Amino acid sequence: METHAQTGIQTVTFGSAAGAMNTGLYCDYRQNGQTANRSQFSALQRRGRRLGRCIGDDCQYVTYPGLLWDQWLATQLLAMGVPASEWELWKDASGNTQHGYGTPYVGADMNYGSNYAPHYLPGNASWSGGSPPASASPYFANASSALPFLLK
Numbered sequence: 741m742e743t744h745a746q747t748g749i750q751t752v753t754f755g756s757a758a759g760a761m762n763t764g765l766y767c768d769y770r771q772n773g774q775t776a777n778r779s780q781f782s783a784l785q786r787r788g789r790r791l792g793r794c795i796g797d798d799c800q801y802v803t804y805p806g807l808l809w810d811q812w813l814a815t816q817l818l819a820m821g822v823p824a825s826e827w828e829l830w831k832d833a834s835g836n837t838q839h840g841y842g843t844p845y846v847g848a849d850m851n852y853g854s855n856y857a858p859h860y861l862p863g864n865a866s867w868s869g870g871s872p873p874a875s876a877s878p879y880f881a882n883a884s885s886a887l888p889f890l891l892k
Contacts, residue, residue: 749809760819761890769887770806771859805859810840811883815890817841824884836874840883844872 756763817827830838838844861876875881 751812757816757819760821760892762892765889767887767889768806770804807887808840808844808860808879808883810842810844811879811885811887813841814839814884815886818886819891828884832872832874834873838874838883839880844880844883 753761755761814824814827818824824839827841828837828839830843832838860879861872872880
């Protein structure tokens with residue numbers, strides 16, 4: 741749906757990582773019962789794109805956020821036996837270790853389609869986008885754990 745964003749990515753894997761991962765599964769980690777993210781693009785941003793519903797100069801589409809991409813990457817590293825101490829390299833503003841692989845970031849810019857704060861950081865009204873605190877929500881607190889069902 742967006743460039744430069746790791747949202748709504750369908751992922752297909754092949755193989756069992758030398759027997760470390762379960763195979764033959766279809767896992768939909770989206771939270772379809774929760775509030776959808778309505779993303780909007782201006783006419784300039786949508787030039788040459790076929791997006792969802794367009795009203796005047798604005799187009800919007802709906803996504804249903806799920807688990808973090810950082811957690812999917814952490815799951816792969818755990819399957820290969822790489823310890824978290826090798827890839828948990830980032831600290832939040834309070835000096836706490838950020839979980840998951842990569843730099844955690846959730847955008848809050850409604851016009852660019854990254855207003856995922858209500859999903860990933862529920863009740864954190866003071867947060868304004870960027871790298872969230874490591875303990876901001878269960879999504880970020882558990883991002884170094886393997887995704888459910890995948891590892892043996």
